[in-house]
Amino acid sequence: MHTFKFLTVIFLATLIGSCGSNSEKTLHDFSISSNAQKNTIANNQTLTLSINNPKNHTIESVSYKLNGKAITESLDLSLAKLGHQTIEALVTYNNGKQQNTNLKLVIVNSTSPKIFNFEVLNEYPHDITSYTQGLEFYNGELYESTGQRGKSKLRKVDYKTGEVLENIDLSQAYFGEGLTVLNNNIYQLTWQSGIGFVYDVNTFEKKSSFKYGKSKEGWGLCNDGKVILKSDGTEKIWTLNPETLVEQEYIQAFTNKGKISNLNELEWIDGKIYANRYQKNGVAIINPKNGAIEGVIDFSSLKDQVTQHPTLDVLNGIAYNPETQTIFVTGKHWDKLFEVKIIEK
DSSP: OHHHHHHHHHHHHHHHHHHHHHHHHHHTSOEEEESOBTTEEETTSEEEEEEEOTTOOOEEEEEEEETTEEEOSEEEGGGSOOEEEEEEEEEEETTTEEEEEEEEEEEEOSSOOEEEEEEEEEEEEOOTTOOEEEEEEETTEEEEEEOSTTTOEEEEEOTTTOOEEEEEEOOTTOOEEEEEEETTEEEEEESSSSEEEEEETTTOOEEEEEEOSSOOSOOEEEEOSSSEEEEOSSSEEEEEOTTTOOEEEEEEOBOSSOBOOOEEEEEEETTEEEEEETTSSEEEEEOTTTOBEEEEEEOGGGGGGSOOOTTOOOEEEEEEETTTTEEEEEETTOSEEEEEEEEEO
């Protein structure tokens, strides 16, 4: 009796193993080939695709998709989003059988970023205790969000004098991050709590809160007048619906060499996204359509022009003032706010 049971178990295990093996082989009947070198290709090229068919099946049709959208086997990449992308293929073969296969691809920018310098036009006082996370002008007023648990705050500031006009202290549970102002609402992120807050810009009263989606952390915010853009500490910048604050899609910040991560505070200036990079005293200029880093501003010399002290930290905080058509930058625990003009090297 025991011998019979033992043989039955061996037979079933062999059968299951055989089925698994056959299924695995079926999954690898086809694969996608491309002209991308080591699966990396620049966006000034045309991507060409084909199907590897080592078993010589009779292929009836192939349909390709990039990020869920139908494409052809020859694709001009000039309008494609940069970064890590997935090409999917549905192969129909042998009288109606179908099989899916995919190809992981990296699309990079075709040109290297331009390098920009700057000229300081004016210097203004800045609260040296502020661990600046977000900075933005709205109707001529400067709004600032600061970090550190127990020290995080939201402020409206007279930028010329440094006087605090409005102030809200966040709960000690929250580490304040970036902000943006749109349609008379202030949107403020927190770092790792997965939650953001909405305030009335006129009264500073908290109206609501919102949760993050796939972006697990909150870093920076800006807006283009219609939608909100959010960084999460990676190379991704997410588009948020301004009504629901739901994440809709994202771009990935890439140069001609690869991704640039740790994107932090954001600002929308003349149709481009300007992004501080955490622990770097510079700003990346990003194309909002495809994620291409088109320029880099070197602000490293500014840190030497502020009071040197033990808690002095990196550049962070960039704001465009439409009234003066100039850019303002500061840093974490800096005692100065700089008004600058950008110059190409």
